[in-house]
Amino acid sequence: MAAKPKLYYFDGRGRMESVRWLLAAAGVEYEEVLFKTAEEFENLIKGGNLMYQQVPMVEMDGMYMVQTRAILKYIAAKYDLYGKDLKERALIDMYVEGMRDLNDMIMFFPFSLPEEKQKNFNYILERATQRFFPVYEKGLKEHGKNYLVGNQLSWADVQLLEVILMTEELKSGILSAFPKLQEFKARVSKFPRIQKFLQPGSPRKPLTDDASLEAAKKAFKIAKNSFLKPMS
Numbered sequence: 001m002a003a004k005p006k007l008y009y010f011d012g013r014g015r016m017e018s019v020r021w022l023l024a025a026a027g028v029e030y031e032e033v034l035f036k037t038a039e040e041f042e043n044l045i046k047g048g049n050l051m052y053q054q055v056p057m058v059e060m061d062g063m064y065m066v067q068t069r070a071i072l073k074y075i076a077a078k079y080d081l082y083g084k085d086l087k088e089r090a091l092i093d094m095y096v097e098g099m100r101d102l103n104d105m106i107m108f109f110p111f112s113l114p115e116e117k118q119k120n121f122n123y124i125l126e127r128a129t130q131r132f133f134p135v136y137e138k139g140l141k142e143h144g145k146n147y148l149v150g151n152q153l154s155w156a157d158v159q160l161l162e163v164i165l166m167t168e169e170l171k172s173g174i175l176s177a178f179p180k181l182q183e184f185k186a187r188v189s190k191f192p193r194i195q196k197f198l199q200p201g202s203p204r205k206p207l208t209d210d211a212s213l214e215a216a217k218k219a220f221k222i223a224k225n226s227f228l229k230p231m232s
């Protein structure tokens, strides 16, 4: 039997969380090597397998894969979560890229300067409700199926549920004007593999708290104001 994929990352959500979600949705068991300090990260870099001296890295099928999108695409394609043809793939990519834009804003939000926190918070909610969620609401409505693309679960659906839950953590009730998204969330959350991932004790990482934020800053030597950079 092939070895389980091995995920190398910091002990937090960050960019690896979508990889955890996608593997869970694919029903793939995996191991995690989670470092906690800058020194441990340095040692991983010295190991020579991080192409850009950056994580996430996933060791899988004899490869040391880096770059989050490359990793996600590989998993999506391998486990039949990436559409049935090129056009479906393009649509999945279009959906997923928007979701990643929103996901990145939420991921970087805790790194906001204190005086910019409220402004950034408002910005994310405005973007979620005015730009991104209307696209997925309309997409589900017009497609008329239980899925965003095609007639089976895809990477786009998995990524959508992840980002819906992340946005709800910022503001509960954020889906109130989006009935299709509410329905989608309820339905997809009950898929057995996803339901399992949503249970306590699964490899899903908790919401970033102050302690894990400080640890992430140290391990990655993250600059003080990292919010606006990816927003520009």
Ligand code: GSN
Pocket: 014, 015, 053, 054, 055, 056, 066, 067, 068, 069, 220
């Ligand atoms: O998507 C990707 O995997 C890459 N384009 C970016 C990866 C990245 O920025 N990784 C960070 C940690 S994850 N948080 O953002 C990283 O390894 N930073 C250390 C460094 O020297 O860049």
